[in-house]
Amino acid sequence: MIVLTRLSGTAFVLNADLIERLDSTPDTVVTLVDGKKYVVAEGLLQVVEQVRAWRGSIIAAGALPDMPPQTMAQRAHLAAVADHPTLEPTLEEER
Template structure:
């Protein structure tokens, strides 16, 4: 789960695994696999960093690196 800020300043915690698409138009728009969309204050780059940190915390990044090394 990662925390984001809506345009009105309220904090929201979302499941990073359900993010399908991130767009900057110029506000950052997140499209979820559930069909929900939300506009947030954080930039796409900040959001991607938070997603990567979350994936590392739950072991997804390490698993994918190990998997890629195993395939070679």
């Protein structure tokens, strides 16, 4: 996701994977794969750099070493609580 600025000055976040093309006319126009267009204050090269940085961060995160699996003793123990004092009995349990 990249942060861009509309010409009105408001910032918005855009999914960089949905960008089909960028045009400089002289304003920067971002065209998405569905045909929707955004005119942004950032220059063409700034948008390209943001997309590169975003994709690079995704690739870098995928290159992190896998964490070793936890043993059962290391995992938090969660279980269903059927005998809790505030639990109201169902109709079937009352019969």
